[in-house]
Structures are given as structure tokens and as C-alpha cells.
Amino acid sequence: MIAVLGLVVGVVVGLLVRPEVPAVVEPYLPIAVVAALDAVFGGLRAMLDGIFVDKVFVVSFLSNVVVAALIVFLGDKLGVGAQLSTGVVVVFGIRIFSNAAAIRRHVFRA
Amino acid sequence: MSTEDSPQQGEEEVRAQEPVAQRPSTGRQRLIAGLWPPRVTRAQLVVALLLFVLGLGLAIQVRSNSDDSALRGARQEDLVRILDELDDRTQRLEDEKQKLDDQKVELENSSDQAEEARKQTLEKERQLGVLAGTVAAQGPGITLTITDPHSTVEADMLLDAIQELRAAGAEAIQINDVRVVADTYFSDNDGGIQVDGRKVAAPYRFEVIGKPQDLEPALNIPGGVVQTLEKEQAIATVARSEKIVVDALRPAKRPDYARSSPQ
Known part of the structure; x- marks a missing residue:
């Protein structure tokens, strides 16, 4: 419950305060958000499976974000930033869908 | 990359949140x-x-x-591309502006030139009109009056007077109310004189525009027009004037065959 509240508060604060993102970080923000979404869906699935561990969730969340940003950064340096970020988004999309399917099976039993 | 997979690999530390007493299934x-x-x-x-x-x-x-x-x-390379495109576009628009500016200047110049040419043409038309007798003229000149009490004056005497006046630089001449131009002719007809087919009666009054200091001596020289007329018992008087008006007009004739040619 508190976790859901945290998400809601984050969205509200982001919309209201409109913080300035440093220009260096800006290109990596969308990818980082997608990576974090993947981690959240994975955590939700683990919780439904009854195997949720907060330490694992924290590590997976942070490493997802960092690695995704790193890949995009590397891609930018190599001149294939656009293609690599597309690849990262595709991979995370697939994972999110498979996790969402597992969650759906738990919640709707279908 | 991102090999971690919390649902699958997180098993080693399974630690359920719920109290053991009522573990939900x-x-x-x-x-x-x-x-x-x-x-x-x-x-x-x-x-x-x-x-x-x-x-x-x-x-x-x-x-x-x-x-x-x-x-x-946006990514850096996209930004660079967008910037390039904008630069190109700016360049194109600048070129176009330059072209249009040039065109504008050209048009203004040509309209100025057209106006100038129109003015010159008008001026020329007026000058030629004076020569052709289609417009009235005024200026300094003389008045030559020939009275003919004995009806001895003939057409050739008037013609002599005209020749003399022209040689002295007369620019516009009229006799009574007939304008004298390049193709004016004089003829004697049953006791009268005709100029351009129109009868003129004594006294013959010449209105002449030209330099008075040239015209008057030209008529008065010994053996000149005035003396010749006096020999015929006609009386010729010359009067200078600062303002002579030649207002007898002739219709403008369009030549049937001759056309103006460049050069």
C-alpha cells in the first residue's frame, strides 16, 4: 500500500514541481524509466508468486536503470545510440509483457 | 545484459512478508x-x-x-541534423530574399527609367509639335507687317520674306492666321495670295518667334526684304517684341508611306 502511495506521490510531485533535469542525464531518462518499469513488473510478479525479496527488488531496479543508461551512453559514443535504445526498449517491452502475462494469470486466474 | 530476473533467480532468499500463521495460498x-x-x-x-x-x-x-x-x-545527432536543415533553410530563404530585393531594385529602376523616357518623349513631342505647327508656341520675336495699298505684293515676295526669316533663325511663323511649316506653299490666285490654299488678305502680318536681334537686321539689310517691298510701294514695318504668340495650328498629318526607322 505504501509502495503504491509512493508511485502516486512521485507522479504528482513530478507534474507539480516540474524539476529541471540536468542536460547530461536527459537523453537517458526515458530508457531508465522503461528499465525501472520492467523491474517493477518483475517485483510485482515475484510478490504474487510469493517469492518477493526486497533486497533483490532494489538491486534489480538499480542495476536495470544503470545498465540501460550505460548501454545508451555507449551507443551514443559509438554512434549507434538510436538503434541501441530501440533494442533496449524492445527487450524491456518483451520482458514487461511476459511478466504482465504471469501477473494476469495470478490475478484473473486466466 | 540485465541478467537479473527477480522472479526466477531471486529464489535463493525467499522470505515471505506475511506472517507464517496465515500464509495465503x-x-x-x-x-x-x-x-x-x-x-x-x-x-x-x-x-x-x-x-x-x-x-x-x-x-x-x-x-x-x-x-x-x-x-x-532529442539526441545529439538529431539535433545536429535539425540544425543543419535549419541552416540550409535559412540560407535558401536568404538567397530568395536577396533575389527578390534585386528584383525590386531593378523594377524601381526600370520604372524610374520609364518615367524619364516618358518625360523626354513628351518634351520632344512638344518641340516637334512647334516645328510641325501642331501646338501653339510663344517666345521673343518680331512682328512684320506688310501693308499693300496698291496690291503689288505677290506670293514670291512673301516667300522671300519667309526664306529670309528662316535663314535668320526663325523657329515658328504665322502669316495672319496661317501657320507656316516645312511644306507651306504660296500661290497667286485671281488678285489675291493663297498660303497653303487659304486666302490671306493685306495687310500681311507675320508673327515670328526667334532671336529679335537676328531677325530684324535680316529683314532690314540693304537690298533685303524691306527694301524690295518698298520698291514695290508696299510698306513693311518690323517691330520687336518680348512675347510673340504663334497660335495658328495645323492638323497633325500621318504620313502614308514614311515610317520612322531606328537610326
């Missing part, structure tokens, strides 16, 4: 138990913190994508 029950009642545990707080960060990033990204320009968050 299904995922749905676990979800409901997690949601309500709210419990302040370390796991909940950590997850809440991370989700807060996620929500923040999500909101920022959505916001910057939707309300700000599309340039925000």
Missing part, C-alpha cells in the same frame, strides 16, 4: 494482503522510495515530451 490473496491493511515495513518503504523515483521520472519524461518542444530530449 494464492497470488491474489497475497496481493490483497499486501495492499490492505497498510504495514510500515522496511520492504514497503524501500519499494515506495524506488516507485517514487520511478513516478518522478515518468512524470518528468511525459511532461517534457508533451508540453515542451520536440527538441527537448
Whole structure:
């Protein structure tokens, strides 16, 4: 419950305060958000499976974000930033869908 | 990359949140138990913190994508490309502006020139009109009056007078109310004189525009027009004037065959 509240508060604060993102970080923000979404869906699935561990969730969340940003950064340096970020988004999309399917099976039993 | 997979590989540290006493069996029950009642545990707080960060990033990204320009968050190479395109476009528009400016200047010049040419043409038309007798003329000159009490004056005497006046630089001449031009002719007809087929009667009054200091001596020279006329017992008087008006007109004739030619 508190976790859901945290998400809601984050969205509200982001919309209201409109913080300035440093220009260096800006290109990596969308990818980082997608990576974090993947981690959240994975955590939700683990919780439904009854195997949720907060330490694992924290590590997976942070490493997802960092690695995704790193890949995009590397891609930018190599001149294939656009293609690599597309690849990262595709991979995370697939994972999110498979996790969402597992969650759906738990919640709707279908 | 990102080999971690919390659902599958997180098994080694399975530690259920719920009290052992009433461990729910299904995922749905676990979800409901997690949601309500709210419990302040370390796991909940950590997850809440991370989700807060996620929500923040999500909101920022959505916001910057939707309300700000599309340039925000664009990649460096895209920005460079967009900048290049803008530069090209600016260059093209500058070129176009330059071209249009040139055209404008050209048009203004040509309209100025056309105006100038029109003025010159008008001026020329007036000058030629004076010569052709189609417009009235005025200026300094003399008046030559020939009275003919004995009817001895003939056409050739008037012609002599005209020749003399022309040689002295007369620019516009009229006799009584007939304009004298290049193709004027004189003829004797049953006791009268005709100029251009129109009868003129004594006294013959010449209105002549020209330099008076040239015209008057030209008529008065010994053996000249005045003396010749006096020999015929006609009386010729010459009077200078600062303002002579030659207002007898002739219709403009259009030549049937001759056309103006360049050069």
C-alpha cells in the first residue's frame, strides 16, 4: 500500500514541481524509466508468486536503470545510440509483457 | 545484459512478508494482503522510495515530451541534423530574399527609367509639335507687317520674306492666321495670295518667334526684304517684341508611306 502511495506521490510531485533535469542525464531518462518499469513488473510478479525479496527488488531496479543508461551512453559514443535504445526498449517491452502475462494469470486466474 | 530476473533467480532468499500463521495460498490473496491493511515495513518503504523515483521520472519524461518542444530530449545527432536543415533553410530563404530585393531594385529602376523616357518623349513631342505647327508656341520675336495699298505684293515676295526669316533663325511663323511649316506653299490666285490654299488678305502680318536681334537686321539689310517691298510701294514695318504668340495650328498629318526607322 505504501509502495503504491509512493508511485502516486512521485507522479504528482513530478507534474507539480516540474524539476529541471540536468542536460547530461536527459537523453537517458526515458530508457531508465522503461528499465525501472520492467523491474517493477518483475517485483510485482515475484510478490504474487510469493517469492518477493526486497533486497533483490532494489538491486534489480538499480542495476536495470544503470545498465540501460550505460548501454545508451555507449551507443551514443559509438554512434549507434538510436538503434541501441530501440533494442533496449524492445527487450524491456518483451520482458514487461511476459511478466504482465504471469501477473494476469495470478490475478484473473486466466 | 540485465541478467537479473527477480522472479526466477531471486529464489535463493525467499522470505515471505506475511506472517507464517496465515500464509495465503494464492497470488491474489497475497496481493490483497499486501495492499490492505497498510504495514510500515522496511520492504514497503524501500519499494515506495524506488516507485517514487520511478513516478518522478515518468512524470518528468511525459511532461517534457508533451508540453515542451520536440527538441527537448532529442539526441545529439538529431539535433545536429535539425540544425543543419535549419541552416540550409535559412540560407535558401536568404538567397530568395536577396533575389527578390534585386528584383525590386531593378523594377524601381526600370520604372524610374520609364518615367524619364516618358518625360523626354513628351518634351520632344512638344518641340516637334512647334516645328510641325501642331501646338501653339510663344517666345521673343518680331512682328512684320506688310501693308499693300496698291496690291503689288505677290506670293514670291512673301516667300522671300519667309526664306529670309528662316535663314535668320526663325523657329515658328504665322502669316495672319496661317501657320507656316516645312511644306507651306504660296500661290497667286485671281488678285489675291493663297498660303497653303487659304486666302490671306493685306495687310500681311507675320508673327515670328526667334532671336529679335537676328531677325530684324535680316529683314532690314540693304537690298533685303524691306527694301524690295518698298520698291514695290508696299510698306513693311518690323517691330520687336518680348512675347510673340504663334497660335495658328495645323492638323497633325500621318504620313502614308514614311515610317520612322531606328537610326
